[in-house]
Amino acid sequence: MLHTYAPEQIYLYVLIGCAILAFLLLLFGDIFDFDGPVDPMLIIPWFAFTSLFGYLGETFLSGYSLLLFVISGCLATGLVFLLNFYVLIPMRNAEATLSSSEKDFEGRIATVLTPIPCEGMGEIQLTSVTGSSNRPATAFQPIDEPLAAGSKVLIIEVKERVCYVVPYKKKFLDN
Numbered sequence: 001m002l003h004t005y006a007p008e009q010i011y012l013y014v015l016i017g018c019a020i021l022a023f024l025l026l027l028f029g030d031i032f033d034f035d036g037p038v039d040p041m042l043i044i045p046w047f048a049f050t051s052l053f054g055y056l057g058e059t060f061l062s063g064y065s066l067l068l069f070v071i072s073g074c075l076a077t078g079l080v081f082l083l084n085f086y087v088l089i090p091m092r093n094a095e096a097t098l099s100s101s102e103k104d105f106e107g108r109i110a111t112v113l114t115p116i117p118c119e120g121m122g123e124i125q126l127t128s129v130t131g132s133s134n135r136p137a138t139a140f141q142p143i144d145e146p147l148a149a150g151s152k153v154l155i156i157e158v159k160e161r162v163c164y165v166v167p168y169k170k171k172f173l174d175n
Helices: 007-028 040-060 065-103
Strands: 109-114 121-128 131-139 152-159 162-167
Touching: 007 040, 040 065, 109 131, 121 152, 121 162, 131 152
Parallel strands: 131 162
Antiparallel strands: 109 121, 109 152, 121 131, 152 162
8 A cells, every 4th residue: 555655655644644743743732641651752753754855755766765764763763762852851840840849848948928717828928048938828727816017927738739837936045
């Protein structure tokens, strides 16, 4: 069946198919978790690069189909390795550090923006060298009176993006 098509046509159809699959993977890729040995984020670009280089090679140097396929596959393997090493792995690591940075909030002092009622949620603001961050907050343990806006609180725990706080009381030592 494939022998009835010219190699340029096959490469072009594969390239168009990869473009469609890449677009669908961009839209729906976060829905699926690919933990298997074959990652579509690497397979689809490999086919796309192989078909692109094969199409260009067949356009300019027809008659060397098998050699062009091997060269295209080698070039695609190198580019996909670079794509994985310099783009995909750093993106995965950057995404993983986001959740651990919230754990860094524990033990820090914040300012109450929206009053925190005895039973309910308010909002706090954390300031650092890189800027400020607002987070929802609730009392870590039952409190008798609401925490007013402008008061200082100590973050005890962070669960599901909610900070659990206690009133912060600074103690001075008199000598």
